[in-house]
Amino acid sequence: MNIIIPIIIVAAIGLIAGVGLSIASIVMAVPVDEKVTEIRGCLPGANCGACGYSGCDGYAAALASGEAANGLCSPGGAKCAADVAAVLGEEVGEFKRRAAVVHCDGTCDKTEKLYDYRGIQTCAGVSLMFGGDGKCSYGCIGLGDCVKACQYGAISICNGVAVINTKRCAACSECVAACPKGLIRIVYGDKVADVSCSNKDKGAAAKKACKNACIGCMRCVKACESGAVTVSNNLATVDSEKCTGCGKCFEVCPSKCIRMIDLKALQEA
Amino acid sequence: MAAIITIFIAAILTDNFVLSKFLGICPFLGVSKKLNTAVGMSAAVIFVMLLATAVTYPIQVHILDVYDLGYLQTIVFILVIAALVQLVEIVLKKYIPSLYKSLGIYLPLITTNCAVLGVTLLNFTKTVDGRGLTYIEALVNSLGAGLGFMLAMVIFAGVRSRVEQSDAPEALKGLPITLIAASIVSVGFLGFAGLGA
Incomplete structure (x- = not known):
């Protein structure tokens, strides 16, 4: 019977932590810009840094907020620029190879x-x-x-x-x-x-x-x-x-x- | 009062977590390349150490000790600290985005950092005047440990920026010379050993 109490205690602590975290993540959810997720989907995900941002996530966020110019992604090429432009609802700019x-x-x-x-x-x-x-x-x-x-x-x-x-x-x-x-x-x-x-x-x-x-x-x-x-x-x-x-x-x-x-x-x- | 000051000074200098106890070596070597990231990381560590102690101390005293479950200490503490850091991250993201941005990358990194776990565990083995630490003393000990971590990080960031520019032998460039420099800084901290006596 000695084993029951420790199991209950650890399980209870784990449960409280888990439930608490799930509630907190719902209650205090920060709305993520859907555009960022969509743009991120268009980018190749190589995280090479050729665009000058920390990675594809960084570039997607910068694109969504309008800070970055479209067409900086070299691995993605012209197709990627066109996809991103479609998400942003902009004209496709000139893509430089x-x-x-x-x-x-x-x-x-x-x-x-x-x-x-x-x-x-x-x-x-x-x-x-x-x-x-x-x-x-x-x-x-x-x-x-x-x-x-x-x-x-x-x-x-x-x-x-x-x-x-x-x-x-x-x-x-x-x-x-x-x-x-x-x-x-x-x-x-x-x-x-x-x-x-x-x-x-x-x-x-x-x-x-x-x-x-x-x-x-x-x-x-x-x-x-x-x-x-x-x-x-x-x-x-x-x-x-x-x-x-x-x-x-x-x-x-x-x-x-x-x-x-x-x-x-x-x-x- | 005297006990609190002794604990505080000892935690920063004589029992420095990084340079005397060799805990938290991973961030010590990984995030000490630049001074500002070193300070950001240290701030996150201080914050989490205090918070972790504040929560784990009552758990130990009121739950584990009552049922005589001292052997569950490690796993329960890891569980609690990990959940706590996640919670703090969510709260910060919602209410203090600026702090979240500056600590953001470091917070998940130190979730299960050994220095954080170490301070919560060592709070119960440390003695002062032949007795264990009280709740307040444990918090002071954690604060001191965090500040000691910051001290080590800041000192080492300075050392490292010099080392990077020095003309090290080809075979020692990079990590080897960094480890040698770290050991010398650690030897320097041995000088504080007599302070507690």
Whole structure:
């Protein structure tokens, strides 16, 4: 009989706590905005943080309260933006496709190694030694810190350089943070030009380090009609915001370090 | 009165929950990266410790001791504290949303924190002048334990911000150097050991 009293006491305490909590949760229920739940249903739930909020829940709450702009969700893409717009009862705004791009094309045949690195096999490790083991101290190290960071399996190392599969890329920016050389940036638009080099040395020195290097010759700047290309520190950069994707800079580049990225064709295929 | 002051000081310094008793190490290492989150977490811990003691002490004295069920202490206390924290969360969400937002993430985290459970259990093993703690003394002990937790968190948040910027050897970067720093801070608190005697 000794066992009965403890069982009754624990059960009673549990019951009181349980019933009390259920009553409290009904009596003191805070009305949750139904919109938030609905919008949350439209979002992919990857919690990648590409939108700049703490996760899909945070973005849904910000959307419902009108703080956030629609179309910031990269993994969800245009479909997600349209769904959210339907819930919010708004017009579908312009959705900008995004993808991460590696700003280096220093493949093994175009550049050389400076020394034989045998330490910890991470980009972060190599970059501590003279900025990397490549002749070009700005370039891709190729040990794949970004590959490990990518949740979508979109990055691979091809011929010593990280290459991002635009089709799979959700533009979550994990790789951007992982690259110790800061080579990865997010480009956006339907079709954009992008400079695949980050070397800030003068033309001759850059060319010596890598045959694919940007020499800062300004020809792309002159060719661009929308003022999207600028050269600073001997390096051309394309502003995705202004780029129309006409491809004129791509045609005139003597080093062939500008590439055209057709985000629309790649991501819809 | 003297007993209360002794209990209070002892709970903060000599018997510091984190650095002398090694309870609540998880939040101590997990939430001490930034000073403001460390303070937020500590505030939640102080609050819950006080509340938990306020409820568990009468349960022990008026229910468990009466039926001689001391062995149910742990499970009953966990049950009560967990339910209590949930209730507090619901109440805060309804009536003080601003406090809920600032404590919100930390409250569920410390529901079954060992420091919170520890303080409620240790209230009954601690003695002062050869007798157990009274209700008021137990509350003071909990308040002291919570403040001691806050002290440890704040000190360690400061230490940690220095450690993060220091040039630690590659193999020790991250958690290892943090644990080493924590042990050194803990050794520092051994200096208070003679205070109670």
